[in-house]
Amino acid sequence: MKFDQAHLHEIESRCTQESPPRCQGLCPFQLDVRAFLAAMAESRHAQARKILDRALPLPGILTRICDHPCENACLRQGLGGSLAISKLEQHCAAVAEPSRMLPLPPKKFSLAVLGSGLAGLVAAAELARKGYPVTIFYRDEITAPLVTRFPSLKADDGLAADLEDLSRLRVTFEESCPDAALLARCEAEFAGVLLDADAARSLAPQEDAIDGVTRHWRGNVCCAGGLGRTPTGHAFPEAARQAGEGRRAAQTLERLAGKVSLMAAREKQQGSLHVSLEGIVPVPRVEPAGGSYTPEEARAEAARCLQCQCLICVRECVYLQKYKGYPRTYARQIYNNASIVQGFHTANALINGCSLCGRCEQLCPEHFSMADLCRAAREDMVARSYMPAAAHEFALEDMESASGPECALALNDVSLSEGAAPAWLFFPGCQLAASRGEQVIALHAHLREHLPGGVALYLSCCGIPAHWAGRQAMFAEHSSVLLKQWEKFGRPGIVAACSSCMKALRLALSEARVRSAWEILNALPLPRRCGTDFSEPLSVHDPCTARHDAAWRNAVRDLARKCGARLEEPRLSGEKTSCCGYGGLVSCARPDLAAEMSADRAAALPHTALASCIMCRDRLAAQGKDCLHLLDLLFPRPAMSGKDAAREKGPGLSARRAGRAALRRLLRDRAGEETPALQPPGMRVPPETLARLEDRHILLDDVTQAVAWTERSGQYFENLENGHRLGSFRPRHVTFWVEYSREGEGLVLHDAWCHRMKVPGSGGAAVRKEESA
Amino acid sequence: MSMAPDYPPDGGRWICALCREPLEQVKMQVFYLNSAFDVSLPSCPRCGITMTPKSLAEGKMLEVEALLEDK
Numbered sequence: 137m138k139f140d141q142a143h144l145h146e147i148e149s150r151c152t153q154e155s156p157p158r159c160q161g162l163c164p165f166q167l168d169v170r171a172f173l174a175a176m177a178e179s180r181h182a183q184a185r186k187i188l189d190r191a192l193p194l195p196g197i198l199t200r201i202c203d204h205p206c207e208n209a210c211l212r213q214g215l216g217g218s219l220a221i222s223k224l225e226q227h228c229a230a231v232a233e234p235s236r237m238l239p240l241p242p243k244k245f246s247l248a249v250l251g252s253g254l255a256g257l258v259a260a261a262e263l264a265r266k267g268y269p270v271t272i273f274y275r276d277e278i279t280a281p282l283v284t285r286f287p288s289l290k291a292d293d294g295l296a297a298d299l300e301d302l303s304r305l306r307v308t309f310e311e312s313c314p315d316a317a318l319l320a321r322c323e324a325e326f327a328g329v330l331l332d333a334d335a336a337r338s339l340a341p342q343e344d345a346i347d348g349v350t351r352h353w354r355g356n357v358c359c360a361g362g363l364g365r366t367p368t369g370h371a372f373p374e375a376a377r378q379a380g381e382g383r384r385a386a387q388t389l390e391r392l393a394g395k396v397s398l399m400a401a402r403e404k405q406q407g408s409l410h411v412s413l414e415g416i417v418p419v420p421r422v423e424p425a426g427g428s429y430t431p432e433e434a435r436a437e438a439a440r441c442l443q444c445q446c447l448i449c450v451r452e453c454v455y456l457q458k459y460k461g462y463p464r465t466y467a468r469q470i471y472n473n474a475s476i477v478q479g480f481h482t483a484n485a486l487i488n489g490c491s492l493c494g495r496c497e498q499l500c501p502e503h504f505s506m507a508d509l510c511r512a513a514r515e516d517m518v519a520r521s522y523m524p525a526a527a528h529e530f531a532l533e534d535m536e537s538a539s540g541p542e543c544a545l546a547l548n549d550v551s552l553s554e555g556a557a558p559a560w561l562f563f564p565g566c567q568l569a570a571s572r573g574e575q576v577i578a579l580h581a582h583l584r585e586h587l588p589g590g591v592a593l594y595l596s597c598c599g600i601p602a603h604w605a606g607r608q609a610m611f612a613e614h615s616s617v618l619l620k621q622w623e624k625f626g627r628p629g630i631v632a633a634c635s636s637c638m639k640a641l642r643l644a645l646s647e648a649r650v651r652s653a654w655e656i657l658n659a660l661p662l663p664r665r666c667g668t669d670f671s672e673p674l675s676v677h678d679p680c681t682a683r684h685d686a687a688w689r690n691a692v693r694d695l696a697r698k699c700g701a702r703l704e705e706p707r708l709s710g711e712k713t714s715c716c717g718y719g720g721l722v723s724c725a726r727p728d729l730a731a732e733m734s735a736d737r738a739a740a741l742p743h744t745a746l747a748s749c750i751m752c753r754d755r756l757a758a759q760g761k762d763c764l765h766l767l768d769l770l771f772p773r774p775a776m777s778g779k780d781a782a783r784e785k786g787p788g789l790s791a792r793r794a795g796r797a798a799l800r801r802l803l804r805d806r807a808g809e810e811t812p813a814l815q816p817p818g819m820r821v822p823p824e825t826l827a828r829l830e831d832r833h834i835l836l837d838d839v840t841q842a843v844a845w846t847e848r849s850g851q852y853f854e855n856l857e858n859g860h861r862l863g864s865f866r867p868r869h870v871t872f873w874v875e876y877s878r879e880g881e882g883l884v885l886h887d888a889w890c891h892r893m894k895v896p897g898s899g900g901a902a903v904r905k906e907e908s909a
Numbered sequence: 910m911s912m913a914p915d916y917p918p919d920g921g922r923w924i925c926a927l928c929r930e931p932l933e934q935v936k937m938q939v940f941y942l943n944s945a946f947d948v949s950l951p952s953c954p955r956c957g958i959t960m961t962p963k964s965l966a967e968g969k970m971l972e973v974e975a976l977l978e979d980k
Contacts, residue, residue, distance in 0.1 A: 481979045524978030832967075851958055853932070853951075855921035862923070862960065873961060891966040892974050893941040897952060897959030 139474040139516055144467060147509060150502040151464035155409040157444040159206035159221065164380025165198075167191040169206055169221055169441075176224050176438035179431060185232035188225060193261035193383065194301075195234065196294025197254070199225040201286040201375040211411055211442055217421035220437050227429040229294065239305055240267035245327035245393035248273065250314040251335030253281040254375060255361020255382030257302070259330045262386035264305035268393075271308040271326075273318060274335070278309060281335035285363075285373040314339060323355060328389035333362035334378065350398045351385035358385035358392075410501045411444045449496035449504070452708065454736045455489055455722075456496065456506070458729060463496065463504045470513050481522060487513045488527050489729050492604060492720030493680035498711050510720070514606025525869060526892060528605040530833045531724040534793070538566035538597035539614065543796035546621050547807055549590035557626025559589025562653070563641065565634030566597040568750045570792035573799035576633075578663070578771040579653060583631060586660040592625050595800055598632075598640035604721045615644030622648060631656050635681035635688055635749055636719075652682075654691035654748065654766065666699045666770050670778040673702040674764065675741035677756070678713040679749035686710075692748040692766055699769035706741050714740065718751040724833075734759045744782050754786025788826065790836035819843055819876065819883040829888055834872065839888050841865060842872040845900050860886060866899030915949040916965045923960065925953035932960065939970075942977045 155161075159169040168187055175184035192198045202222055210218035247263050249256045252274040260270045272278075278299065282289055289295045303309075312318055314336040322329045331353070333340040340362060346353050353359045360381035364374040391398050422437035424430070429437065449463065450456040459466065466486060473483035490510040497505035517523035537543060543566070549558045562583055564576045583591045599614035622628070622645055630645070632638045633653040641650045674696070682688040689710055696703055708714055717723055717733035738745075738761035745763040747753035756763040762782040773781065787795055819840065821829075829839065846852045846863025853862040864873045871894075875887040915934060924931050935952035937959065938945045952959040961970070 479980070480976070484979045524975075526974065526978055850927050851956075852926050853923045853958075853960055854926040855923050857921050860921070861926065864961070871961070873963070873966065887963065889963045889966045891961060891970050893939045893970055895939045895950065895959055895961050896937055897957045898961060 158209035173441035181232035251332030253335030256332030258382030327393035360385035488725035491715040493715035598637035
């Protein structure tokens, strides 16, 4: 994805939120009907009148005679009837004082209008408002052509008011019969001429001689405002179309006078505004009890306006709501962020706040993808070295640790003879290994028992954090390690238990056959101890990375039902499922936002949830939401009720790392290869202190290391009031501070904090190394 | 962007454990991403080891780090 203007426009055009609603799109004057009705609904008549006067060149006349195409397009049509826009305009014109237009400084080109019909007067008003000196040539009586066509204007004072406005705008009226001689004179003397095709019928050419868009006829002459014709040839007035032609002709005359292109940038290409009518209750149209609206009736009728907006994606997404905009504005902010040379990249948080879950793309009728945009932006930030180091560092280090010697393990099926290639490779994923070691072992054993050809096991991270962080080089490097191991096993089929792993593995090992553990299990005999003591229904929560994986989602439902669970689908499910807040590393870059996402999803699941991704399960549980993992139905943990399993909180960050390492040691030991266990830490960490560390993404490993260094070097501070020791250690780009004290033979941790700034005289040896480097 | 200059310990009577000296507020520069800031921090007058109080690390310092990272 390139970050240039052309591409921005292409992306932006997919979001229709800024497109005019249908009423406005059909109005020849693009009246902001939404804003007008909003003002009317609150009886802000002066404001409503201002909106009318700004858009309509002849408000007195047009509000009276317009045949309101806007009403035909109103989305209320089938929900109680179209809004009475025209009648509300008349009400507004009757009750509110007209707003005074300030004339612009006079322009040098003079323009002529031949004939005082509707199109002629509209064009004159449009041009006069812009400061052009305009002369209207009319025969006998100025108002005659209008009143003939629209008799309702006869008794109306709107017509007189509009004519007065034209005089105020310095329009000159000249009584002179519009004939061929006058036309020739005007063509020569004026910069442009408008021929009113109704009032000066005899001079008007055939319709096909006139350009339909610009109303340009020949030389400097435009022609507009002819009557409509029925198929049988009957002529009739069509106010909106005639007035609209007058306006377009006025725009063309301006371009002719200024000698610029008649067509360039004239019609804005915008997709039509998408509006969801889901859940909108019909409300009948308010008809005036008398001939016209009372203020109360007008207010009630205007309040029926749906205030059409798209926001289909925004309504469902905590992240998209967070920044008070919509994808179109976000795209612009993200592009601006990329083009900053000096100054602050204010959209970094926006870019790193997206969970890349892809639901907006799914919901959007135009398939706008914030995920594609944000991931491309992250890649660009990484490539040009302005990705904040702190944004994803924890997750990337976690990925490294999960794939490093302490946690990673590749074990062939022990039942196969030495060097034989297994038919399958089980890839549980590093988060399942971190959280549910026992169930990983049980699942592996079950697969081995029932799948012919042997099932090897590979504990490692799949590399998705690098992909999410926009670090393509790191992802490629990780993929090559996975590829080497997969080839070493003889390219077996892969069984994955995490939908994010499946995504990453399909990217990394394009030739591998990757299938979900659920699909495979669904075709095998059920585990002996499977089942549930839950009688109430479970709300199925699909992981966002399985949004497009129907096989995953179907197998999860099949298996759960086979285990005796009753399932219910939440409102947003399957392809429209929500992210739990783990996706896209939001939980790392924007933990606050990630927690809001989890809470939002938890609130949308009416019953105890059933997840099939361990991060979904643990994040929902962290929000206090009762949530089971599918493995709790397939391989229930001994002596643990369904309720307890659903209530159990997942492990914290430190415990996850320890869990991965412990699983590896266990499997290694069983395979007969001894590995030295980790040194048991000689330090007690009270649970409330651990909770604070987790919040700040500080690992026990780092704390233990810092205490060890402090104790060894003797470089620490001592609080004479309570004997607490305070030391610091800077193993990489972060200085960790530990406050602890002696407790019998061991130590107890009281607090820890960290910062990235370098402070001379702290952090131990590593500070000096970093400084000299 | 300025950091208020003086950051004493968050509480307690702290000394340097090696030198057994009470700490003094010492003016120095802290560094991040090609920027330097003047601050006064509690420091041992003899060996120079320096304390970053928690309120500073999790307050102003965190704020300034985030600002610089977005620059």
